Amino acid sequence: MAAAIEPIMVTRAVTQLEEVFRAHQVCVLKAAYRVTGSMADAEDVSQSVFLRLAGEAISPNRISNLQSYLRKSAVNAALDLIRSRGHREVVPIESADELQSNSNLSPERVVSSLEIQNWLRRELATLNPRAAEMFALRYLEGLDNPEIAQMMNTSQAVVAVTLHRTRARLKKHLCAFRKGAL
Amino acid sequence: MKLFRSKQDTYLDQAISELRGEKPDAEAFAASSERVWKRLQTGEGEAVATSSAQPIRGCADIRSLLPAFNRQEFPPARALIVKNHLRECVSCRSYAYGRGVDGATSVAWRMEQGARGFQWSLVRLTFAAATVALLVAAVWAGRNWYVAGPPGSRARIDSIEGQAYRIGPTGERALKEADEIGEGEFIRTGANSHARVRVFEGSQVEMNQRAELAVSASRRDTTIHLDQGSIIVQAAKRHTGHLYVRAPDCTVAVTGTVFSVNSGTKGSRVAVIEGEVHVKHAGSESILHSGDLVATTQSVGVVPIREEIGWSRDLDHEVALLAQFSKLRAKLEEIQTPGPRYESKILPLLPADTVLYIGIPNLGDALQRANRIFQQQVAQSTVLQDWWNKGGKSNQHPTPQELIDQIHAISQYLGDEVVITAWASSVSDSHGPLLLAEVRQPGLKDYLQQHLADTLRSGRSTGNLRVVDPKSLSSLAAEERGMIMLVTPKTLVVGGDAASVRQMSAQLDAGATLFAGTDFGQRIANVYSRGT
Numbered sequence: 196m197a198a199a200i201e202p203i204m205v206t207r208a209v210t211q212l213e214e215v216f217r218a219h220q221v222c223v224l225k226a227a228y229r230v231t232g233s234m235a236d237a238e239d240v241s242q243s244v245f246l247r248l249a250g251e252a253i254s255p256n257r258i259s260n261l262q263s264y265l266r267k268s269a270v271n272a273a274l275d276l277i278r279s280r281g282h283r284e285v286v287p288i289e290s291a292d293e294l295q296s297n298s299n300l301s302p303e304r305v306v307s308s309l310e311i312q313n314w315l316r317r318e319l320a321t322l323n324p325r326a327a328e329m330f331a332l333r334y335l336e337g338l339d340n341p342e343i344a345q346m347m348n349t350s351q352a353v354v355a356v357t358l359h360r361t362r363a364r365l366k367k368h369l370c371a372f373r374k375g376a377l
Numbered sequence: 378m379k380l381f382r383s384k385q386d387t388y389l390d391q392a393i394s395e396l397r398g399e400k401p402d403a404e405a406f407a408a409s410s411e412r413v414w415k416r417l418q419t420g421e422g423e424a425v426a427t428s429s430a431q432p433i434r435g436c437a438d439i440r441s442l443l444p445a446f447n448r449q450e451f452p453p454a455r456a457l458i459v460k461n462h463l464r465e466c467v468s469c470r471s472y473a474y475g476r477g478v479d480g481a482t483s484v485a486w487r488m489e490q491g492a493r494g495f496q497w498s499l500v501r502l503t504f505a506a507a508t509v510a511l512l513v514a515a516v517w518a519g520r521n522w523y524v525a526g527p528p529g530s531r532a533r534i535d536s537i538e539g540q541a542y543r544i545g546p547t548g549e550r551a552l553k554e555a556d557e558i559g560e561g562e563f564i565r566t567g568a569n570s571h572a573r574v575r576v577f578e579g580s581q582v583e584m585n586q587r588a589e590l591a592v593s594a595s596r597r598d599t600t601i602h603l604d605q606g607s608i609i610v611q612a613a614k615r616h617t618g619h620l621y622v623r624a625p626d627c628t629v630a631v632t633g634t635v636f637s638v639n640s641g642t643k644g645s646r647v648a649v650i651e652g653e654v655h656v657k658h659a660g661s662e663s664i665l666h667s668g669d670l671v672a673t674t675q676s677v678g679v680v681p682i683r684e685e686i687g688w689s690r691d692l693d694h695e696v697a698l699l700a701q702f703s704k705l706r707a708k709l710e711e712i713q714t715p716g717p718r719y720e721s722k723i724l725p726l727l728p729a730d731t732v733l734y735i736g737i738p739n740l741g742d743a744l745q746r747a748n749r750i751f752q753q754q755v756a757q758s759t760v761l762q763d764w765w766n767k768g769g770k771s772n773q774h775p776t777p778q779e780l781i782d783q784i785h786a787i788s789q790y791l792g793d794e795v796v797i798t799a800w801a802s803s804v805s806d807s808h809g810p811l812l813l814a815e816v817r818q819p820g821l822k823d824y825l826q827q828h829l830a831d832t833l834r835s836g837r838s839t840g841n842l843r844v845v846d847p848k849s850l851s852s853l854a855a856e857e858r859g860m861i862m863l864v865t866p867k868t869l870v871v872g873g874d875a876a877s878v879r880q881m882s883a884q885l886d887a888g889a890t891l892f893a894g895t896d897f898g899q900r901i902a903n904v905y906s907r908g909t
Contacts, residue, residue: 216417220410229396234409242413249417311392312399325891334393353894356725360888366385369392 212249219262220245223269229335230273232316240272263338267346270331277320314372318365326361333358436462436469443473523596530557531592532564532574532582538690539570539586558592565589566606571690576601579613580620585688607639609650609689626673627658635698636665637686644674648682650699651764667702697760705761708750714743715793717908722815723796723868724901728884729891730801733810734901736909737795741788748781783828790821791869811881812871822846822864850879 220241227240244265319327329347332338333354340358344351439462445451446459463470534541534556541552544563558564558574566572566584574582576592578599584590588606592599597618601610604625612620614633622629624640627647634652638645647656648670656663658673665671672679686695715738727734755761792815799810825844841859850863857875868885872878884890892898 212417213414216410216414220413221406224406224409224413225400228400232396232399234401234405238409238413241409242416245413245417308395308399312396315392315396323891335397337397349894353891356889356893357891362386362389364888366383366389369388370385373388 212245215248215261216245219265222262223265226266226269226336227273230270230316230319230331231276232312236273236276240269240276243272244268263342263346266336266338267328267332270328270336274319274324274327274331277316278324314369315365318368322361322364326357329354329357330361330365436466439463439466439469440472526560526594526596527577530559530577531562531594532558532576534558534564535573535575535581537566537570537572540567541565541570541572541584542567544589560593561591563589563591563604571688576613576620578615578620581611581613583609583689583691603638603640605640605642607637607685607688609635609637609686609691609695611635612652624673627656630655630657635695639685641677644672644677646670646672646677646680646685648685650682650686650695651702667706668699694760697758698764701754701758701761705751705754708754709747712743712746712750715739718793718905719908720905721794721796721901722792723794723813724898724905725889725893726885727796727798727890727892727898728800728802729895731798731892731895731897732801733797733799734897735797736901737797739788739791739793739795739814741785741791744781744788745785748778752778786824787821790816790818790824792817809873809877811877812869813881814869816864816867816869819866821869825862825864847882850875850882853879855879 223241223244224237227237227244228234231237231240247268248265319331322330325347329343332343332346333340338346340351340354344354347354439459442451442459446456449456451459463473534552534554536554537552542565543550543552543556543558544565545559545561549565552564552572564572564574564584566586566588568586570586572584574584574590576582576599577594580599582590582601585607588608589604590606590608591602591604593602594600595618598621599618600621600623601608602623608622610620610622610631612631612634619630619632622631622638624638624645626640627645629636629638629647631652631654634654635650636652636654637648637650639648645658647654647665649665649667651667654665656665656671658671663671668682670679670682670685682699683696686692689695718736718738721736723736724734755765795812795814797810797812822844829842829844842862843853843857843859844862844864845853847863847865850861853861853875855874855876858873861872861875861878863870863872863878863882865882865885870878870881870885872881893902
């Protein structure tokens with residue numbers, strides 16, 4: 196009897212995970228892709244996010260806003276990934292295809308765009324982890340300050356100040372980057 | 378509100394939108410989703426998840442991955458990274474093959490042997506016993522050295538009117554002028570007698586009739602044990618420790634002040650003529666200032682101070698001094714101090730691991746006004762002039778007047794608040810606390826450098842003081858010690874070494890931190906919100 200119950204429970208858990216996966220996978224993948232800029236990395240991030248959801252004692256039913264939770268997890272895991280690369284610049288293979296397929300833009304424009312994107316990712320990796328998370332949620336995921344404050348269990352004022360300071364720092368570095376100082 | 382966005386804002390927004398706009402087509406997303414779902418279903422998960430959840434940062438990470446690598450659980454790309462590292466890194470290769478380079482032991486496919494626990498040997502036991510014995514001896518010797526106090530006598534008789542006696546282990550003997558009193562010996566004045574005693578550390582004690590006291594000392598503190606009677610104490614200024622007067626029912630702690638203690642069978646009275654004293658009695662502590670008097674029991678009652686010290690041979694002088702200090706105190710209380718502060722501009726800039734935060738209002742103006750009032754009073758009162766000159770306060774360098782002028786001049790450049798802070802990493806790296814203040818107007822660096830040059834010209838020591846700006850700070854060696862004052866257009870940072878000042882400078886350049894969001898930061902912010 197016990198042996199029969201176990202497969203039923205496992206199947207139910209897999210079905211539940213699949214439901215969650217199907218409903219939120221694209222959102223998680225997109226969030227991870229925006230930060231990492233690579234589909235392979237985004238897949239790994241996405242997989243680790245869902246594995247954590249399935250493997251740990253985190254039941255999807257116990258999370259009030261599952262989409263927010265998954266997006267936050269994806270952003271965090273993706274930031275961890277780019278942080279682990281340090282200052283090494285990674286050019287994903289798919290960007291080469293993109294370069295060729297994107298016929299509307301000139302090659303110079305595409306290269307410049309890639310440079311800016313890589314710069315911003317490198318900067319995100321060097322930011323304070325909490326500031327980087329707030330920045331990614333606000334500007335890459337498009338959440339507003341009250342939502343971020345609630346997700347990160349802090350006040351709106353702290354979010355606003357951190358974002359302001361982070362922007363100021365990025366502006367300064369971008370200015371130097373554009374002048375070729377970095 | 379900003380009506381125009383700067384170019385930098387536009388560039389940054391453009392960069393963000395480039396990042397947001399970059400996305401593969403829906404087919405690629407669908408294919409990725411399927412791949413991820415397959416990997417989740419086939420249980421590749423655990424091993425592959427490691428690749429994203431556990432980044433490889435160095436040899437330690439590679440070594441932790443060896444068991445999974447040997448079980449061939451990694452995808453080809455990840456396995457290639459590990460294989461490549463093992464080819465290049467001798468240390469990790471030796472580790473992987475169980476040769477134990479760098480003291481590491483074999484892992485992975487071999488069965489791990491249980492660690493051999495610590496075992497006592499005769500040599501270890503002897504060494505441990507010797508260490509413990511040495512430690513106990515050192516503690517005992519140190520304690521004895523501290524408790525025994527300095528060598529020599531504890532007090533000397535300056536003058537006697539009538540009879541005074543020494544009570545010691547050998548019995549009771551009459552005292553005369555210039556007699557020395559040792560530790561454990563009591564001095565007692567007879568009926569209608571009066572004595573002046575100089576304590577070895579410089580304090581003077583005037584004893585009324587039928588008073589009895591002894592003096593004991595440790596390396597740090599000096600204690601007058603008053604068994605009975607009235608005394609007036611002029612405590613000497615001291616750099617460390619306190620002078621205590623211990624009566625049967627109270628303890629008085631002071632550093633450089635004039636006060637009287639009257640102890641009897643019903644209780645004690647403590648009166649302050651000049652300065653501040655702390656009185657502990659019946660489990661509570663009172664802080665008394667010039668003109669204050671406290672009685673330890675109701676039956677002792679409160680009397681006017683003039684009556685309390687009426688027996689003193691220097692009554693006129695003491696009373697005049699008391700009157701002058703009372704007048705001075707009343708005038709000083711009228712000085713308007715800075716209003717409460719409701720926010721701090723420095724708080725949001727401190728590191729997240731800040732462990733010490735002391736916010737002091739900028740009292741430069743109040744201090745200057747207090748000094749002006751004090752100088753006026755000193756000029757008008759010969760009693761105060763005598764007291765001031767007797768203390769040698771006017772001869773020291775820099776004089777209090779010069780010091781206050783300097784503090785006032787510097788305070789004019791600073792904001793409403795000065796903050797003293799330290800953070801966990803600075804404490805662990807043996808760096809001292811830092812002083813920070815907002816700079817309100819330009820010219821502080823020039824003023825400080827001018828002042829430094831004047832001090833050097835006059836041949837006085839500057840105590841290794843350096844005034845630097847962010848550029849010249851970088852030229853200082855990290856281990857540079859001394860008072861380093863970093864002046865930036867917005868902030869003044871003062872620290873005891875270049876490394877900590879540089880660290881704080883970098884922190885300030887980075888802008889707002891997460892300190893305001895921590896528990897400690899929020900508690901401080903709450904205090905500000907109520908006004909401090």
